[in-house]
Amino acid sequence: MRSHLADFDLVVAADLPEALRLLVAGWRPIAGGTDLMVLFNAGRLPYRKLVGVAKLPELNAITVSSDMVTLGAAVTYSAIQRHSVMQSEFPLLCQAASWTGGAANQNRGTLGGNIVNASPAADSPPALLVYDVELEFISTSGSRRISYGEFHTGYKLMQSRPEELLVKIHLPPHRRKLNQYARKVGARKAQAISKVCFNAVAEVESSVIKHIRVALGSVAPIPLRCRKVEAALAGQTLSSTLIAHARDLIAQEIQPIDDIRSTARYRTAVTQNLLSEFLGQLL
Amino acid sequence: MANTPISLTVNCAAHTLIVPAMKRLLDVLREDLRLTGTKEGCGEGECGACSVILDGELVNSCLIPAKQADGARIVTIESSGLGVIQRAFAETGAAQCGICTPGMVMAASALLARNAKPSLEQIREGLAGNICRCTGYQKIFDAVETVSRQNP
Numbered sequence: 001m002r003s004h005l006a007d008f009d010l011v012v013a014a015d016l017p018e019a020l021r022l023l024v025a026g027w028r029p030i031a032g033g034t035d036l037m038v039l040f041n042a043g044r045l046p047y048r049k050l051v052g053v054a055k056l057p058e059l060n061a062i063t064v065s066s067d068m069v070t071l072g073a074a075v076t077y078s079a080i081q082r083h084s085v086m087q088s089e090f091p092l093l094c095q096a097a098s099w100t101g102g103a104a105n106q107n108r109g110t111l112g113g114n115i116v117n118a119s120p121a122a123d124s125p126p127a128l129l130v131y132d133v134e135l136e137f138i139s140t141s142g143s144r145r146i147s148y149g150e151f152h153t154g155y156k157l158m159q160s161r162p163e164e165l166l167v168k169i170h171l172p173p174h175r176r177k178l179n180q181y182a183r184k185v186g187a188r189k190a191q192a193i194s195k196v197c198f199n200a201v202a203e204v205e206s207s208v209i210k211h212i213r214v215a216l217g218s219v220a221p222i223p224l225r226c227r228k229v230e231a232a233l234a235g236q237t238l239s240s241t242l243i244a245h246a247r248d249l250i251a252q253e254i255q256p257i258d259d260i261r262s263t264a265r266y267r268t269a270v271t272q273n274l275l276s277e278f279l280g281q282l283l
Numbered sequence: 284m285a286n287t288p289i290s291l292t293v294n295c296a297a298h299t300l301i302v303p304a305m306k307r308l309l310d311v312l313r314e315d316l317r318l319t320g321t322k323e324g325c326g327e328g329e330c331g332a333c334s335v336i337l338d339g340e341l342v343n344s345c346l347i348p349a350k351q352a353d354g355a356r357i358v359t360i361e362s363s364g365l366g367v368i369q370r371a372f373a374e375t376g377a378a379q380c381g382i383c384t385p386g387m388v389m390a391a392s393a394l395l396a397r398n399a400k401p402s403l404e405q406i407r408e409g410l411a412g413n414i415c416r417c418t419g420y421q422k423i424f425d426a427v428e429t430v431s432r433q434n435p
Contacts, residue, residue, distance in 0.1 A: 005303035005305055006303065008285055008304070009285045009305070010285075010304040010348050011350070012351060033347060037347070040348075052350065078340070103394070103408075103411070104334055104342050104390070107340040108343070190412070
């Protein structure tokens with residue numbers, strides 16, 4: 001059932017301080033609206049007062065410096081894909097952006113919105129996890145940074161407070177050449193929510209894994225960084241035995257469920273196979 | 284409390300309206316401006332039937348609160364600038380029941396504005412957010428290729 005329009009209010013914040021003041025007063029932020037408006041149209045939006053933050057300049061810049069790439073939280077999926085440094089340095093995030101909805105949703109949907117919507121099935125979080133990004137939040141009492149790997153604490157639970165606004169996502173540069181890998185498994189190539197979304201980066205030197213990160217979507221209550229698998233692989237020499245061991249470990253580390261899109265058993269098998277494919281490419 | 288003034292430029296015509304802040308742009312177009320060419324399909328951003336072009340970008344008008352469109356330049360299927368694409372859709376049989384057609388034409392227009400000669404793969408990607416239950420898509424892709432061939 002549709003929401004009753006008169007119950008809701010929306011103001012577009014003139015500037016960042018106004019947005020932060022409204023958040024303190026209990027208003028909730030809306031950026032591209034590609035998640036919140038779906039809830040609203042279905043009569044399930046739990047907030048009555050919304051403050052539009054999509055056009056705030058602080059949330060819209062992509063800045064590149066020698067030691068960091070910083071994305072404003074309201075940068076859209078389209079803007080990410082069109083940016084040359086994102087294409088060359090962070091191809092997994094561009095790939096995830098291209099997997100998220102069709103062109104119209106990519107033009108409105110924002111990376112920051114995807115993060116704080118906190119869906120475990122979203123496609124950009126696994127890429128953000130393997131790139132080890134930091135989130136910058138701001139409120140009337142100041143700003144702070146949170147490592148994205150620590151951000152999601154449970155299903156739709158996050159470290160941020162309601163009066164804090166996600167303003168920036170900081171992506172550290174890669175010090176060395178990384179093997180980068182991402183696969184999405186869904187029912188349809190375009191615009192499907194993932195059954196499994198697998199991302200990994202690794203640095204390999206003469207068959208030794210110097211450094212590795214593995215993260216997945218749709219296999220746990222949160223976007224999941226597989227730290228046990230990473231710890232078991234780092235420093236090891238690649239071999240079929242090692243890959244078999246990693247397959248066993250990742251099946252223990254993920255927590256997939258049966259739902260409308262897939263089954264726990266299928267998700268486990270696909271996760272193991274994608275890990276094998278990735279590690280096999282490094283051999 | 285929730286009614287708010289907004290200004291829109293739709294197909295080059297300026298409008299100032301008083302509407303509920305959260306009224307969907309789709310409903311503003313259809314009900315307030317009587318531009319009923321834009322259709323509602325799913326109402327959740329999955330089908331693309333309500334596609335319009337807002338400040339040069341393809342968007343789903345069912346997901347845009349009126350207040351967030353304040354000041355925007357919008358192009359809808361009623362625009363006079365879409366004749367070439369519309370003719371190609373008619374000539375290749377790309378429209379059957381017609382519900383998806385306005386959105387498909389807007390998505391094709393947004394794609395061709397960015398890329399005058401898209402490959403078949405790029406056409407498929409550009410239209411991936413627009414769902415058609417009649418055509419099987421091939422004639423829609425043919426229509427876009429017809430326009431693309433006419434482009435320099």
